Amino acid sequence: MTHRLLRVAGPLLGVGVLTLALKALHEELHAYHYRDIVHQLEALPWPRLLLAVGLVILSYGVLTGYDWIALRYVGSGLPYRTFGPAAFIATAVSNNVGFTWLSGGSIRLRFYTSQGLSTAEVTQVVGYITLSFWVGFLSVGGALFLFDPPPIPPELHLPQVGPRLIGGLFLGVVLFYAGLVLLRREPVRIRGWQLPMPTRHHLIWQVLVAGGDWLFAAATLYALLPGHDVSFHAVLGAFIVAQMSGLLSHVPGGIGVFETVVLLFLSDRIPKPVLLGTLVVYRAVYYLLPFALSVVLIGLYEVGQRRAQVQRLAGSAGRWASSLLPNVFALATFTTGVFLLVSSVTPALDGRWAWVDRVVPLPVRDVSHLSSGLVGAGLLLLARGIQRRLDGAYVLTVVLLGVGAAVAVLRGGEFRTALVLAVLFVCFLPCHREFYRRSSLLHERFTVGWVLAILAVLGATSWLGFFVHRNAEFSSELLWRFVLHGDAPRFVRVSVGAAVVVGVFAVAHLLRALPSQPERPSLDDLATARDIVSHSPDAFAHRALLGDLTLLFNASRTGFVMSTHQGRGWVALGDPIGPEPELAGLAWRWFEEVERHNAIPVFSAVRSEHLPLYMELGLSPQKVGEQARVALRDGAPEDSRQEWEGCGFEVIPGEGVGAWLAELERVAEDWCSRRGRGDVGALDARALALGPVALVRREGRVVAFASMWTGADREEVSVRLLRFSAEAPVGVMDWLVERLREWGRREGYHWLDLGLTPSADAEEASLSPTWSHLSTWRFVHGEHFEDLPSLRAFKQRFQPRWEPRYLVSPPGLSLPSVLEDVAGRVSAVRWVGLELGGDSILRHPPRIPS
Known part of the structure; x- marks a missing residue:
């Protein structure tokens, strides 16, 4: 409150x-x-x-x-x-x-x-x-x-x-x-x-x-x-x-x-x-x-x-200019609306009417004057749609700018006003591709600031009109008085017309359909998601196929956002999944859905290259860690030996996991009991079946395993879960990851993903408020919080490339409570990545054969 x-x-x-x-x-x-x-x-x-x-x-x-x-x-x-x-x-x-x-x-x-x-x-x-x-x-x-x-x-x-x-x-x-x-x-x-x-x-x-x-x-x-x-x-x-x-x-x-x-x-x-x-x-x-x-x-x-000939000069500038374009153009649209309303409620300057009196009939002139005010009121509303990159708002704004320029000339020969509108019209024309969201302005949320700004403009222009025409006698008949130099009647008609435009829009906005409650995906949704995941280079996209997350698809059903929610907190797991050109529209659509439910949106573990998009949504970034990715195309020479300390290594396809499920559960339960934890080590057979599983067997018994998901076009193989039993020899985890790296290289994968790890960048971490930093770590790293240094040290042995990941959320004090609401649900579904703990086996030096 x-x-x-x-x-x-x-x-x-x-x-x-x-x-x-x-x-x-x-x-x-x-x-x-x-x-x-x-x-x-x-x-x-x-x-x-x-x-x-x-x-x-x-x-x-x-x-x-x-x-x-x-x-x-x-x-x-x-x-x-x-x-x-x-x-x-x-x-x-x-x-x-x-x-x-x-x-x-x-x-x-x-x-x-x-x-x-x-x-x-x-x-x-x-x-x-x-x-x-x-x-x-x-x-x-x-x-x-x-x-x-x-x-x-x-x-x-x-x-x-x-x-x-x-x-x-x-x-x-x-x-x-x-x-x-x-x-x-x-x-x-x-x-x-x-x-x-x-x-x-x-x-x-x-x-x-x-x-x-x-x-x-x-x-x-x-x-x-x-x-x-x-x-x-x-x-x-x-x-x-x-x-x-x-x-x-x-x-x-x-x-x-x-x-x-x-x-x-x-x-x-x-x-x-x-x-x-x-x-x-x-x-x-x-x-x-x-x-x-x-x-x-x-x-x-x-x-x-x-223009190809200036692409080299405008490349980086164009990217950042493109990201700030909606806010700047929204302000320009809003300012133009104010300008048109002010010029509509004030008298024309002396000498402007001379040629208009001879050329333009009085009804056309009065209609043009009223139209100018209505265009101004419309631009005030459309500015919000421009800020939100709505395609329909862009088209209507371009149309209204053209209409405004025409009626500025007809209403009183105001060529300077027409020139201003024409310049803004020309600036808008090459920017259509930046307004890609096909959504209705009626479904957009107008913040308190926007509502008060529009009302303040209407109130200020009304005050200006009454100040300018304070010597006129105002009555109900003034609205219908059409005379050659009737500035006061024109002011009244413009003020009433602008109020009607804003009022009708406000009523339509209030009467829009209430959003339905989010539901778990249907079988058809999961089938569509499976097809999308099969073409996604991001292995984490498989997380959507477990059926316990909400999936929001785009209109063409070529991409989706997967999220979980509890109370007022909605958390999207990772960046949107789908073709790269569709990601921005997907993020906007999910953000809009969250706003319609009056909830708090949070995107977790997003990539740095997408931060400008989330900044456009008004969200603030918080660095939560780094993804450890090991390059497979230019790694160390391959060690072809598949046995070590009596252990053998093999990879089975996901559809064959069922035959080994009892063995895998035994290893997981042993790992869990030695760490004194309950359901933390429980296995999800559905998650295991989504990708290949690497087995380490000693004397015929499974002593360790690694569950993996793979990305399309062999972009990456992601290690989702590692477990080992007390029967495993010291150093088995190092040997297992080395075997995974060699297997991935032989199979033609580009990267081996070892999961998210807390950041070692102390300088950047120190710039975050303490409460935000701790609550974010609690959410992302869940039950193995106390073992983060060991986790990072283990991954560092394989010389990964550390890629930053961010959590983005609305600025303010709501983040800790939101993350606390959903932390249990998210950590329970094992999306964090490589799960390793502080067991003594990790504190021994590696014993990988040279």
Whole structure:
């Protein structure tokens, strides 16, 4: 319950602060007319605007410096030409969305991992960027408030402490941090997180880059202001307080909050309409223009992916751009919807109607005006589908962008609006392949944040319309009044139409069919799964054939996700199974099904190459261990001797296991009794029959065995279970695995899989919170937790390639309880891999014949 309240608190706080900001704006501007603000927009000199654009370029160049110093901090030597575009896009997105750690951080994770950085290093990069941001704020703000503090407007109701005291506290924090950097060399440990200390050179660059960021951003606003009696330090003070207010408000981009605070600071020296018009231009130049450029860059990457002559240059960039494309395009779609609604509820500028009056009939013009607002409302809803990669949402968005561009011209000759829509339309066109999910938007879950954002936009545009037309007489007849310059009736029709569109969608969404409870697979499902498994190179896919897991197939039934659930926790075992092009759609479909059941999704033991996909689902990765895979095509010379210490080795097919089942059960029971465990050693005859079984016999009796599953095209042979009895000679497990390696090589397999093992990467493990680390190990490694060092040491004898595996889950505090719910069920079905324990036989040195 607490976790749910925390998730709702942020969006609710943002809506509340935005409401207060709009109320303050209304009170400040009640004596002015909308046209006074529009006049300031039209009167802005071009030289001043070009100067502001130049300062924006410098500012964003400095902002990419955050990534430069952070990469040097983690020891990466990526050149600027490689990381510069990603840093720019991440900054442009986070400036508009807010929540820098989540929005910009996810983009950086996708890009930098594609460039070879580990998840731990990317976490350090994002953390260091955040630290540098605050170092710059405290340095610039502290110096300003300590040496030349601006007057604080009483309307802000800030604590009654001296500005110089605030400045002193800010600089005190910076000096304390500088002291740590200069005097401490040991890493800092905070609740299980370990962070290396920066050097003095890092500190200098932090202050220079972060300080330059704040100064150039404030200089852009100062350059746009007309020649009134206001100093740069006054603008800088207002800018810093306004930016902090926007960040703390949880409103995306601080929109409305930033403008209100600046207005309160500077309205006594600059006329309010002039100041508000300048702020509108500033937001367009500093926020929307870089974001539009980032959308174009991603579109160009997609075009580059389609051109063979630039494939070499765009290959890696296209992959990471492809992964972040949905979020960026969703924001662009949502912003365009807001733009159309705002332009629909405000009057057309003077002179725009001249040729339209002569060419376009009044009914067509009014229908076009209403259509523009409906297109805007539709784009607000479709933005969620774009974020979720829905094919239908993509098609509808492209159609609405084209319709919006056409009606923008018909309703009032708004060619600039049509140009914006046309540019976004062109950016969307080459990206159809990125929207592959054939699902209905009605089945998608709208989070609290999305719902409140849409309602906030409808409320804010309605407020703007009433503010602009506050002198009009509103009545029920206004909705049906059609006149040449009837701006107020058009505003009413657009507001009602947008509310109807959103309301109808909301009702349809609420009335959608309830999801059915997941069921065990039928015989037909198992037959389909068997056919899919027979073509899968992943040997673990056989786990689905035991019939005790839920199988979710794609529409074409060429792939599936296998999962188990208990309570609200749903855990998918491994990556989706099926053809590689189908994996992303399968993951989305399973994730969507879990959301429809209001459950918590967890993917376990997934490969690192699929992490960007799970990040798109909003899941956070946690490294749980490494898969030990022994290469069979380039291994040691083959030892052809099949006998050792009186033991013989043979491999029997799965269908022949029945004849040996009693012997295998005897070995398993002996192994279990010596370890003091009950049903841990119990055998599942169905699992044994799914693949070949290697037997070690001594004097005719089975003394050890290994159960195996095999992948298609002889990609791998995976050892699922090893057991040995007290009659086995010392070193039998080493000899058995060596025989398995030789057998796999003779049979033409590429890899011998020895199963999942806890990670030896202490640095990466230390970056995980302690509770998450322990609960994950409890889930993955189950009953043999105490023998993990012995397990890893045993596998290391065969010189495997260690491949990382991750558990991905929603960020928050729900993971331990979910894993505890399903841990028993998952560990009981033996999916973990090679099961070895701390028996004394493993502590003896190997006795394999040379």
